[in-house]
Amino acid sequence: MWGGFLLIITLNALFLIPLLHYTNIRRFIRRKQRAFSKARLTHTKRDQDRYKRLQKEVQWEIRRAHRRFMEEKVSESHTKNPKRFWAYIKSKGQEMMGVAPLKNSDGFLRSDKESKASILNHQFSSVFTREPDGQLPDKGPSPYPTMPNIIVCERGVQKLLQNLNCHKASGPDELPNQILHTAAEELSPILTKLFQFSLDTGSVPRDWKDANIVLIFKKVYRHNPANYRPVSLISVACKLMEHIIHSNVMAHFDVHHILKDNQHGFRKRRSCESQLIVTIDSIAKHLAAGDQVDTILLDFKKAFDKVPHSRLLYKLGYCGIQGPACRWIQSFLRNSTQGVVLEGTKSTKDDVLSGVPQGTVLRPLLFLAYINDMPECTSSDIRLFADDSLMYRVIRNDSDRHTLQKDIEALEQTWLMSFNASKCYVVHMSRSMKKTHRCQYRLHNQVLEAVPHSKYLGVTVAQNLQWDTHIQNVAAKGN
Numbered sequence: 001m002w003g004g005f006l007l008i009i010t011l012n013a014l015f016l017i018p019l020l021h022y023t024n025i026r027r028f029i030r031r032k033q034r035a036f037s038k039a040r041l042t043h044t045k046r047d048q049d050r051y052k053r054l055q056k057e058v059q060w061e062i063r064r065a066h067r068r069f070m071e072e073k074v075s076e077s078h079t080k081n082p083k084r085f086w087a088y089i090k091s092k093g094q095e096m097m098g099v100a101p102l103k104n105s106d107g108f109l110r111s112d113k114e115s116k117a118s119i120l121n122h123q124f125s126s127v128f129t130r131e132p133d134g135q136l137p138d139k140g141p142s143p144y145p146t147m148p149n150i151i152v153c154e155r156g157v158q159k160l161l162q163n164l165n166c167h168k169a170s171g172p173d174e175l176p177n178q179i180l181h182t183a184a185e186e187l188s189p190i191l192t193k194l195f196q197f198s199l200d201t202g203s204v205p206r207d208w209k210d211a212n213i214v215l216i217f218k219k220v221y222r223h224n225p226a227n228y229r230p231v232s233l234i235s236v237a238c239k240l241m242e243h244i245i246h247s248n249v250m251a252h253f254d255v256h257h258i259l260k261d262n263q264h265g266f267r268k269r270r271s272c273e274s275q276l277i278v279t280i281d282s283i284a285k286h287l288a289a290g291d292q293v294d295t296i297l298l299d300f301k302k303a304f305d306k307v308p309h310s311r312l313l314y315k316l317g318y319c320g321i322q323g324p325a326c327r328w329i330q331s332f333l334r335n336s337t338q339g340v341v342l343e344g345t346k347s348t349k350d351d352v353l354s355g356v357p358q359g360t361v362l363r364p365l366l367f368l369a370y371i372n373d374m375p376e377c378t379s380s381d382i383r384l385f386a387d388d389s390l391m392y393r394v395i396r397n398d399s400d401r402h403t404l405q406k407d408i409e410a411l412e413q414t415w416l417m418s419f420n421a422s423k424c425y426v427v428h429m430s431r432s433m434k435k436t437h438r439c440q441y442r443l444h445n446q447v448l449e450a451v452p453h454s455k456y457l458g459v460t461v462a463q464n465l466q467w468d469t470h471i472q473n474v475a476a477k478g479n
Contacts, residue, residue: 025065028058099342100222117347121340123225127302129354129416136314144320147252152196152244158188160240171235172210195241202327208238211338211357232357242361249321258319259368262375265386266364272457275385286394287465292430294404295392297454299423303387304367305355308416309333312370319369374414378407390456401439408443421446425454429463
């Protein structure tokens with residue numbers, strides 16, 4: 001009897017606290033409304049002052065309730081369900097508009113969902129790289145050993161299934177993560193055999209090669225289909241297989257130190273912060289010595305979508321990824337299709353001719369392997385964070401300027417990868433702007449714009465390496 005009584009008291013106390021808080025707000029609002037009616041009727045200073053006091057109290061209570069609500073959202077995002085927190089943040093923005101009417105190739109706006117899906121799918125397919133026929137460039141004999149064959153472990157598959165996020169979207173097979181997560185123990189033996197067979201034969205099931213493309217709006221003009229970023233939703237089972245291959249390939253890269261130290265993207269114990277610290281420290285030492293440093297901020301044009309498959313597979317083989325693993329990746333990349341899913345309709349499927357699909361597990365690793373030899377092309381210092389590249393050189397005479405220009409030209413020939421010259425900038429860095437010698441640099445026959453400061457990995461880097469501009473930008477964005 002007493003146990004049930006205490007339980008009722010405890011439950012009432014738990015639910016009563018927030019209820020009492022919102023009840024207080026409603027009570028204050030009713031008192032304010034009565035005070036307003038009375039002040040309007042009597043027109044006395046006493047009643048008007050009472051109404052104004054109650055009005056301020058209501059405002060204060062509402063703001064306090066909102067602060068408590070946000071605190072609960074933030075604490076919940078760290079413990080239970082971060083998706084609810086970000087859904088709230090998204091609702092406060094202007095991302096609920098969906099896809100606006102889009103311009104087709106004739107310049108006319110199309111608003112029906114079928115036309116918009118078709119326009120976007122055509123846009124995403126148009127950026128693919130068509131590899132020329134003929135022999136691939138030769139890097140010579142590989143200095144790296146061959147990676148051992150991958151053995152799929154049942155315990156590892158079960159752990160991957162148990163770690164699935166049930167809130168993530170399913171792929172074209174419409175197999176929910178909830179089922180795979182709940183039945184992890186029962187499904188792991190079957191999937192282990194399936195994964196091992198797929199790997200040994202170097203073949204990827206046809207259903208795993210289909211991708212549904214969903215959209216993320218990037219920047220200002222919503223009627224331009226080029227301003228939308230594609231994200232591929234593929235089979236969850238395929239992603240689990242990718243995790244297995246990714247962990248083995250990355251372990252091989254780490255053991256044999258294959259990835260260059262210049263690359264800090266998508267790697268353990270490296271981050272934007274480590275990249276910025278190394279880069280800024282190096283430039284600051286040159287400026288402290290009284291030198292001028294010319295910095296080129298490079299922007300790849302559709303970097304992940306333009307990676308040519310044959311050259312990527314050649315580079316993987318050069319790094320020691322051969323045999324069944326290489327054949328599996330080849331089957332995964334080739335003969336793949338994609339279609340845009342928009343407002344309940346899906347466009348026709350197009351073949352994926354190049355690139356590493358966004359949203360896949362292997363995407364960042366394959367891109368790192370492809371651009372890994374970029375530092376070998378230049379004598380200037382180059383820093384890489386995935387596709388965010390920065391090259392700089394100490395400039396003491398005309399010879400240094402010519403060398404930096406030659407290094408830029410060498411990057412133009414980076415295995416069919418091109419740069420967006422209109423988004424590449426030059427920053428002439430020096431402690432004394434009066435003594436700075438300015439020189440024009442060209443990329444893809446276009447003169448690069450010289451700017452006093454530019455953003456790199458979220459930090460505004462100024463020509464005198466002072467942080468006033470960065471601080472002002474962060475404060476303005478926060479406001």
